[in-house]
Amino acid sequence: MLLEISKSICVGCTQCIPWCPVAAISMTKEKKAIIDQGKCVECWVCYKIFQCPVNAMQPAELVFPKDLMWNFAVPTKDWVTTRMAGRGTEEVKTNEVTGRVRWGEVGLALDFGRPGISTLFEDIEKVFMALAAVGVHFEKENPLNALFDENKGTLKDGRLRTVRALQPIIECKFNIDQLEIVLRALQDATKKINTVVSVGLASRVRVDGTIPLFETLDRMGIQYKPNMKINLGLGRPLSPERVHEKVD
Amino acid sequence: MTHTLHRTGDLSSLQKDYVVLVMSCRGFNDAGATPKLVEALQILAKFDPINLGDMKTGSIWARDYNFKRIMESATDTSVFHGVYRDVGTVKKVVKALKEADLGMSVVVSGLYDEVSAMSREIGVKPHTVFASIGVWGKTKLLPERGEVLDIITMCGHGMVSRYLVTKLAKDVQTRKISSDEAARTMAKCCTCGIFNVERCKELIESLTRKQ
Numbered sequence: 001m002l003l004e005i006s007k008s009i010c011v012g013c014t015q016c017i018p019w020c021p022v023a024a025i026s027m028t029k030e031k032k033a034i035i036d037q038g039k040c041v042e043c044w045v046c047y048k049i050f051q052c053p054v055n056a057m058q059p060a061e062l063v064f065p066k067d068l069m070w071n072f073a074v075p076t077k078d079w080v081t082t083r084m085a086g087r088g089t090e091e092v093k094t095n096e097v098t099g100r101v102r103w104g105e106v107g108l109a110l111d112f113g114r115p116g117i118s119t120l121f122e123d124i125e126k127v128f129m130a131l132a133a134v135g136v137h138f139e140k141e142n143p144l145n146a147l148f149d150e151n152k153g154t155l156k157d158g159r160l161r162t163v164r165a166l167q168p169i170i171e172c173k174f175n176i177d178q179l180e181i182v183l184r185a186l187q188d189a190t191k192k193i194n195t196v197v198s199v200g201l202a203s204r205v206r207v208d209g210t211i212p213l214f215e216t217l218d219r220m221g222i223q224y225k226p227n228m229k230i231n232l233g234l235g236r237p238l239s240p241e242r243v244h245e246k247v248d
Numbered sequence: 249m250t251h252t253l254h255r256t257g258d259l260s261s262l263q264k265d266y267v268v269l270v271m272s273c274r275g276f277n278d279a280g281a282t283p284k285l286v287e288a289l290q291i292l293a294k295f296d297p298i299n300l301g302d303m304k305t306g307s308i309w310a311r312d313y314n315f316k317r318i319m320e321s322a323t324d325t326s327v328f329h330g331v332y333r334d335v336g337t338v339k340k341v342v343k344a345l346k347e348a349d350l351g352m353s354v355v356v357s358g359l360y361d362e363v364s365a366m367s368r369e370i371g372v373k374p375h376t377v378f379a380s381i382g383v384w385g386k387t388k389l390l391p392e393r394g395e396v397l398d399i400i401t402m403c404g405h406g407m408v409s410r411y412l413v414t415k416l417a418k419d420v421q422t423r424k425i426s427s428d429e430a431a432r433t434m435a436k437c438c439t440c441g442i443f444n445v446e447r448c449k450e451l452i453e454s455l456t457r458k459q
Contacts, residue, residue: 018411019437021400045407049311049437075251075405075439076304084274084325085304087405088250094273094353095376109250109378115397116406117389167406169250190384197385198254205374209364217381225380227262228360229253232342232367233375235273236351 003040003047007032009056016057019050022118022166041118041166042070065163071143073166079143087111088169089141092202092231099239100139100173106213107173107202108136108182114167114198121147122161123193124168129153130189131172134181139171176203179216205230251303251404252329252357252442254380256397259359261451265402265444266338266358268292270345271327277351281324284350289319291344292330295337301441303327309435309445329441335362343370357442395455399448403438412437417455427452 005016005025012031019025024039025046033056035046047057062070071077078085091109092101101107110127113119124144131138132153138145149156174182190197201224203213217224252267270288272281293300293315301307305321307329308314318328332338338356345354356363360377367374383390391397391410395417400408416430425433431448 018415019409020411021406021409023411043407045409045437049407073405076306085327086251090271090273091250092376092378093269093271093355094276097273097276097353101376107378109253111250111254114254114404114406115383115390115401116408116410118406186384193385195385196383196387196389198250198383199381200250200253200378201381202376202378204376207373209368209374211377211379213379222381225254225256225382226259226359226361227255227265227357228363228380229250229355229357229378230360230363230367230374231376232354232356232372234346234351234372235353236277 003035003042003044004058004060005033005035006056006058009054011054013053016046016050016052019046021045021116039164041073041164042066043073043166065160069163069165072168084141087143087167088171089139091171092229094235095231096233096238097235099241101202101204102241103204104176105173106176106179108171109200109202110170111167111198111200112169113165113195117196118164118166119168119195120161121155121163121165123195124170125153125155125161126192127186127189127197128170130185131170131182134178134185136172136174136182139173142169142171144168144170176212176216179213180220183220183222250378251440253378254404255357255401256393261398261447262359263362264333265447266332266335266356267442268330268332268338268341269327269355269357270352272324272352274325278324281352282322284352285324285326285328286319286322287348288345288350288352289322289328291341291348292328294344295330295332295341297330297332298446299329299331299435299441299443301329301439303329303440306439307435307441309432309441309443310439311436327440331442331444333446335359335366338363339366339370342367342372346370346372395451399434399451402443402448404442405439407437407439408434408443409437417452417459420452421456421459427456
């Protein structure tokens with residue numbers, strides 16, 4: 001559903017305005033609330049959570065590219081392509097089972113427009129191209145990646161360049177010895193974008209609790225946050241690599 | 249789904265912010281996983297979480313939602329979250345999950361050194377980490393480092409508006425609402441239940457003092 005605010009119903013109370021994470025709602029000269037469709041990312045916070053006291057929020061048919069934006073913004077909605085909810089894959093949350101990020105590899109997740117800014121697809125394309133040029137392996141099941149030609153890094157559908165979405169994620173991986181090259185390319189590319197990117201790196205943990213990835217980051221002078229997502233390895237069946245490691 | 253990563257804050261505040269997530273793995277162990285996930289949810293609920301929810305359906309703070317409805321809505325691919333105030337409680341939760349031996353993946357988001365030490369004490373070895381190296385790009389678009397940023401990064405899907413935080417902080421300052429009401433209002437926006445309501449309340453009070 002595309003959201004619009006009915007001018008005839010809106011009483012101009014302004015209560016809905018602060019609820020929008022991307023400041024897409026404003027007041028007209030006639031003191032009616034209006035949604036800027038160029039800014040709106042279809043997160044539905046105004047419609048589902050705020051709930052207009054006079055029901056002025058009017059859902060209309062959601063057509064391309066708004067349907068795509070809605071899928072990126074609403075965490076509970078499954079993707080037709082992957083049959084998974086959310087903006088990305090299970091990434092390292094099930095890594096002990098999938099073996100998605102293996103020893104000697106680094107996983108990279110780039111949340112575009114996070115926190116709370118949103119992004120145009122043309123900005124994602126700039127970074128995608130930079131990553132494609134340094135030979136990373138893009139995650140096949142990621143719904144954003146499916147929109148790009150992973151060899152050139154360009155959007156398959158050029159109409160998307162001017163489309164805005166809330167926080168789509170690029171997911172990829174590469175060998176740890178490429179880390180410096182990849183991060184340098186990322187640093188250069190993110191200087192050319194008109195949004196922000198939250199950068200996350202995934203790595204296996206040694207038996208003694210140390211993390212090989214951090215040694216390279218320390219050498220590069222790149223700081224990492226003390227709070228992380230930690231997969232505790234309790235899922236079963238273990239990926240073959242993990243079983244092998246246990247035997248060793 | 250990097251939604252529990254990238255939470256900002258100072259160390260003393262982050263020491264009160266832990267998310268435990270339990271899920272099945274699509275294509276590997278999801279078939280028939282519902283009873284195991286429900287058992288995991290019951291364990292998460294047993295240790296007085298600040299927030300509890302399923303990414304697929306909603307949290308205890310969402311409108312018309314409660315623990316019973318979350319449990320009844322469980323599916324083979326539910327992603328359950330519990331939020332806790334200290335690593336000691338997380339240790340009890342993880343120990344109970346380990347003993348239940350459900351074969352579901354368990355992920356803790358929080359301070360690595362504390363989680364790693366806690367895990368070792370109960371015989372659990374962290375397998376993989378996801379670390380944040382911060383926000384890159386046009387960072388001048390962000391709110392200033394501080395309470396507003398710390399609050400909005402507690403909803404990884406970007407549903408908590410910075411403008412709502414500022415508005416509710418003003419309402420608290422002018423005594424229209426309490427800090428508790430402000431925090432509960434914001435928690436409604438976070439669908440999957442990873443928003444730390446108690447931490448939010450403290451941050452709002454801190455913000456109100458500054459204003």
